[in-house]
Amino acid sequence: MGKSLMIVDDSATMRKIIMRTVRMSGLEFERTEEAGSGVEALEKLKAGPIDVVLCDINMPEMNGTEMVKQARQLPNCSGTKIIMVSTESAQELIDRVIADGADGYITKPFTLEKFQEKLAPLLN
Amino acid sequence: MITTVSLKDVLLDSTKEVFETMVFMAVEESLQDGTSLDAPALLATITFKGRLEGCLGICCGQTCASAVAASMLGMASGEELGANDVSDAIGEIANMLLGAVKSRIQNEVGNIEVSIPSVVEGRELRSSLGEGSSQVRIRVSIEEEHIAELSLLYREGCNH
Numbered sequence: 001m002g003k004s005l006m007i008v009d010d011s012a013t014m015r016k017i018i019m020r021t022v023r024m025s026g027l028e029f030e031r032t033e034e035a036g037s038g039v040e041a042l043e044k045l046k047a048g049p050i051d052v053v054l055c056d057i058n059m060p061e062m063n064g065t066e067m068v069k070q071a072r073q074l075p076n077c078s079g080t081k082i083i084m085v086s087t088e089s090a091q092e093l094i095d096r097v098i099a100d101g102a103d104g105y106i107t108k109p110f111t112l113e114k115f116q117e118k119l120a121p122l123l124n
Numbered sequence: 125m126i127t128t129v130s131l132k133d134v135l136l137d138s139t140k141e142v143f144e145t146m147v148f149m150a151v152e153e154s155l156q157d158g159t160s161l162d163a164p165a166l167l168a169t170i171t172f173k174g175r176l177e178g179c180l181g182i183c184c185g186q187t188c189a190s191a192v193a194a195s196m197l198g199m200a201s202g203e204e205l206g207a208n209d210v211s212d213a214i215g216e217i218a219n220m221l222l223g224a225v226k227s228r229i230q231n232e233v234g235n236i237e238v239s240i241p242s243v244v245e246g247r248e249l250r251s252s253l254g255e256g257s258s259q260v261r262i263r264v265s266i267e268e269e270h271i272a273e274l275s276l277l278y279r280e281g282c283n284h
Contacts, residue, residue: 013212087223109145
């Protein structure tokens with residue numbers, strides 16, 4: 001069965017760029033969804049399991065670090081791989097969000113190769 | 125404390141990185157300091173606080189902003205972008221620029237907290253941080269066709 005992907009970012013532009021980068025990386029998802037905030041992402045995660053989530057950190061309403069913490073409490077999310085995609089590059093923050101349940105971290109600006117490196121292992 | 129000279133290099137290097145990897149457009153420092161930007165213009169700003177606090181801005185004319193947004197989104201020529209798309213794209217560039225700047229200076233100034241970007245449209249736009257602040261302003265040529273102005277206004281923060 002094909003994998004599903006959700007992109008979480010308050011910027012519609014960035015959601016489109018990430019979607020395009022995923023496609024250009026040669027990574028294939030059967031179903032893709034978008035969410036403009038951590039709140040919207042949690043609602044979608046409650047509605048059904050999603051295999052991979054690419055999530056921004058600095059967002060209004062609910063930021064990405066809080067979204068990860070709450071997502072990890074959901075029964076639907078036990079197998080979900082969550083990769084943070086953010087301009088934040090402080091190692092302390094990266095360590096903290098990984099400890100809170102994220103599976104990986106990509107800093108913006110990013111390259112196609114970085115997406116392949118982080119995402120390809122999750123699809124095998 | 126970071127010197128103005130090094131911050132100019134940091135800002136220019138960060139701009140080149142963001143435009144090369146995310147916008148797919150070539151950027152060089154422009155020496156055309158006297159020319160005014162096309163009006164009306166868009167100004168995207170994002171603030172930061174920590175041991176260093178201030179505001180990073182990118183300002184360019186509407187034509188430039190539309191070209192940058194179209195390239196960033198990989199749109200074919202002829203496809204039209206809405207005003208919200210252009211505004212969102214320029215705001216995201218400001219966000220990534222500050223991210224790139226931050227990664228280059230965080231060893232010296234420690235972590236800084238970053239706001240959500242905001243974008244305004246108008247004429248004669250300039251960001252300001254008031255007295256006691258320093259600034260770096262550079263103009264860049266984008267694909268040798270468009271001009272944008274980048275600004276980094278900063279001062280020592282309360283957490284120093």
